Amino acid sequence: MSRVTLQSIADRLGVSRMTVSNAFSRPDQLSAELRASILTVAEELGYRGPDPAARSLATGTSGAIGVLWTEPLRLALSDAVTARFLGAVADELSADGLALTMLPPTVPAHDVAMDGAIAYSCAADAAPVEWLRRRGVPIVAVDMAWADSSVRVTIDDRGGARRAAEHLVEWGHRRIAVLTPQPGGERLAGWLEGLAGIKPVVGFVDIFGDNRTAILDLLRRRRPTAVLCASDLVAAQVLAVAGELGLGVPEELSVVGFDDHPVAAGLGLTTVRQDPDAKGRAAAQAIRQLLARRTDPDAGAPSDVELPVELVVRQSTGTAPAGEGTPG
Amino acid sequence: MSRVTLQSIADRLGVSRMTVSNAFSRPDQLSAELRASILTVAEELGYRGPDPAARSLATGTSGAIGVLWTEPLRLALSDAVTARFLGAVADELSADGLALTMLPPTVPAHDVAMDGAIAYSCAADAAPVEWLRRRGVPIVAVDMAWADSSVRVTIDDRGGARRAAEHLVEWGHRRIAVLTPQPGGERLAGWLEGLAGIKPVVGFVDIFGDNRTAILDLLRRRRPTAVLCASDLVAAQVLAVAGELGLGVPEELSVVGFDDHPVAAGLGLTTVRQDPDAKGRAAAQAIRQLLARRTDPDAGAPSDVELPVELVVRQSTGTAPAGEGTPG
DNA sequence: GTATAGTTCTGTATCGGTAAAGGTAGTCGC
DNA sequence: GCGACTACCTTTACCGATACAGAACTATAC
Numbered sequence: 156m157s158r159v160t161l162q163s164i165a166d167r168l169g170v171s172r173m174t175v176s177n178a179f180s181r182p183d184q185l186s187a188e189l190r191a192s193i194l195t196v197a198e199e200l201g202y203r204g205p206d207p208a209a210r211s212l213a214t215g216t217s218g219a220i221g222v223l224w225t226e227p228l229r230l231a232l233s234d235a236v237t238a239r240f241l242g243a244v245a246d247e248l249s250a251d252g253l254a255l256t257m258l259p260p261t262v263p264a265h266d267v268a269m270d271g272a273i274a275y276s277c278a279a280d281a282a283p284v285e286w287l288r289r290r291g292v293p294i295v296a297v298d299m300a301w302a303d304s305s306v307r308v309t310i311d312d313r314g315g316a317r318r319a320a321e322h323l324v325e326w327g328h329r330r331i332a333v334l335t336p337q338p339g340g341e342r343l344a345g346w347l348e349g350l351a352g353i354k355p356v357v358g359f360v361d362i363f364g365d366n367r368t369a370i371l372d373l374l375r376r377r378r379p380t381a382v383l384c385a386s387d388l389v390a391a392q393v394l395a396v397a398g399e400l401g402l403g404v405p406e407e408l409s410v411v412g413f414d415d416h417p418v419a420a421g422l423g424l425t426t427v428r429q430d431p432d433a434k435g436r437a438a439a440q441a442i443r444q445l446l447a448r449r450t451d452p453d454a455g456a457p458s459d460v461e462l463p464v465e466l467v468v469r470q471s472t473g474t475a476p477a478g479e480g481t482p483g
Numbered sequence: 484m485s486r487v488t489l490q491s492i493a494d495r496l497g498v499s500r501m502t503v504s505n506a507f508s509r510p511d512q513l514s515a516e517l518r519a520s521i522l523t524v525a526e527e528l529g530y531r532g533p534d535p536a537a538r539s540l541a542t543g544t545s546g547a548i549g550v551l552w553t554e555p556l557r558l559a560l561s562d563a564v565t566a567r568f569l570g571a572v573a574d575e576l577s578a579d580g581l582a583l584t585m586l587p588p589t590v591p592a593h594d595v596a597m598d599g600a601i602a603y604s605c606a607a608d609a610a611p612v613e614w615l616r617r618r619g620v621p622i623v624a625v626d627m628a629w630a631d632s633s634v635r636v637t638i639d640d641r642g643g644a645r646r647a648a649e650h651l652v653e654w655g656h657r658r659i660a661v662l663t664p665q666p667g668g669e670r671l672a673g674w675l676e677g678l679a680g681i682k683p684v685v686g687f688v689d690i691f692g693d694n695r696t697a698i699l700d701l702l703r704r705r706r707p708t709a710v711l712c713a714s715d716l717v718a719a720q721v722l723a724v725a726g727e728l729g730l731g732v733p734e735e736l737s738v739v740g741f742d743d744h745p746v747a748a749g750l751g752l753t754t755v756r757q758d759p760d761a762k763g764r765a766a767a768q769a770i771r772q773l774l775a776r777r778t779d780p781d782a783g784a785p786s787d788v789e790l791p792v793e794l795v796v797r798q799s800t801g802t803a804p805a806g807e808g809t810p811g
Numbered sequence: 812g813t814a815t816a817g818t819t820c821t822g823t824a825t826c827g828g829t830a831a832a833g834g835t836a837g838t839c840g841c
Numbered sequence: 842g843c844g845a846c847t848a849c850c851t852t853t854a855c856c857g858a859t860a861c862a863g864a865a866c867t868a869t870a871c
Binding site: 826832 | 850859861862863
C-alpha cells in the first residue's frame, strides 16, 4: 500500500492535484464546499498533510534558521548568558514562524535545510561557516571578528574592557593580571588601552574549563593586586581560589569579570554588563532583513550592530593595597 | 543564468548526473580520478553542494530532530534544568549527526522537516503534538502524562514528592502547605501519599511567573510550618517572602523544593534531585531506537524509562516549631 | 578461453509538492 | 448584449536530488 499523497486524494475526488494542494495551503483559492470534501477524503485516506521536505524543495524555504556553534551544545545551553541570547533569538524568530535549528560541530552544516544562519562566536574560518557561505545561506555573525560581507552583531567588547581596566587604574592598582582565552581579541585590546601603559601579567584560561591550577599559580607567584577576567565564570574561579589562599577581596585582591552573568550579583562581582536579550533580538532582526531581501531585492541591507555595555561596580573591587601599587 | 545543479556539472563533463551525485555523497562509488575532475568542474561552475531540501525529499530523512515546547522558548532556555536537559539531548544526538530544531508554539510543527521529535512537558492534547502524531513522526514524550503509544521518559515525580512529604512528617510537621501549578499531577499525588492523611493547604502558582502575592497570602493567613513546592524556583520565592516576613527558616518555616536547580545549593534548600543530563541522554537514546526501527523493523521498540530521584536534605528544613505541630 | 567476481558508471523511476498562467462560467453595469 | 470582473478550478512546468538495477569493462583463476 503506497503512501497517501495529494494525488491519491485528487484521483479519488476527480479534481486536480493542485486543487487539493490549495485546500491545504491556500484555502481562499477554492470553494469552502469543495475544500470540506477534500479534507474529509484526506481524513478517510489517512493523509498526513503536505510533506515538509517536498514543500521545502518546491518553495525554496525551510522555515528554520540555523545556529552555528563550534563547541558542544551542552556548553552553549548551560551557560546562562549564551542560553539567554539563544532564547531571545528563538522568541524573536518565532514571531515570524521560524524554528531554530542548533547545529553542533559534528553535524555537517550543509546537510541541514535552513533559510538563514546565525554563527555564534565561531572562528571565522571554521569549516561549517565556510560551507554555509558556499551554499549562499544568509549569515549573521554574532560576537565574531569577521570582516567578510555578512552582517555582524557584536557588543562593545573593547570599550567595556577599557572601562574595566580604567576602573582598576583609578583605584590605584598597578600590578594587574589579565585572564584571557587567547592572545589577541577585543577584550584584551580594550584592557591594554585602559591600562594606559601598565604592562599586565597575562594568564591564559579555558573559558569552559576549570582553571584552578593556573589561577593558583598566578595569584601565588605573581601577586597581582587586581585581576581582569574574560568572563564572570572565570572571575568566580578567581574568587574561589582567593578564598582558598585567604586573600581578602577587595582588600588584598580586586577582581573584575565580564558579561554580568547571573552569578555575578550574588558574588558581588564587579563586571561589564552586556544585554544578551538585546543581542538576540538584534541578530533575529538582521536575519529577518536578510530574508526580506530575498524576495524584495530593494530592501536595504541590514547594517552591522554594536551594542553598548556598562561597567557595574560591586564589592569585588576596591583601592589597591597600600605599598603594593607598583609592579613587582 | 540558472542555478548550478548536478545536471549542469554532468552535462559539462559528459557523465551521468548520478555519477556526479556519487562524487559528493558516495565517493567510493567512482574512481578517484573522475571524482577529482568532477569536483574541479563543480568548483569552476560555483556549485553550492547538494541541496538539502532535494536530498531530504529523495532520501526521506532531514537530519534534524524537533523539540516541542508549548511555552515561549525563552523560558526553556533560561531555566537551568530545562536548558541542561536540552544540552544533553543535543550532545547525544550530535554523535549521530543529528541537529536539534526547537519549535516554539507559534511555529506550525507540521511545516518543519524532522525525523523525530521530543515533546517536552507539553499537554498531551496540544495541537503540535497532535500534528506530529498525524504525520507519523516518531515521538518521545518527556515529563508528560501521555498514555498513548509513543515512548515516554519521565522521572519518579511521585516517589520523590512522597519522600519530600515524608521527610516533613518525620520532622513533626502537621500544618503543611503545597504549592503546585495545577490540581492533579504526579507530584501532588506523591505529596499526598507521603502526608499520610494530613490534609495540606493547597496553593496554586505560576511555574514561570512571580508568585509573591499568593505566597505572602498563604504564609500570613494559613501559617503553615512547612511548604512543599513544585519547583526550586517557587521554593526560592517562598524563602524570599519568608525573609520579608521575618520568618526564620527552618525554625519557623521549613521549605522543600523540587529539581535541585543550581540555585538550590546556594540557598541551602532541601529538594528532590533529578538528573537532567540522564533524562536528556535517555530521550536521545529513545529517539535513536525509534529511528533504527525505521530501517530495521526487527529492532525492538524502546521501552519507557523512569529515572530515579533523590531527596537532598539541606538547611531549609528542620523540626516543626514546638506547639505548632497540629493543624490550625 | 571461459566462468567468477569486482569496479565503475549509466538509465530509469521516483520523491511530493508549489508557482504562475490559463480556462470557463456566472455576474454586474450600462 | 457585450466587455470586464470575479470566483473557481486545471494545465503545464518545474524544484534538485537519490535508489536501485543493470551494463560495460577489467582482472583473476583454472
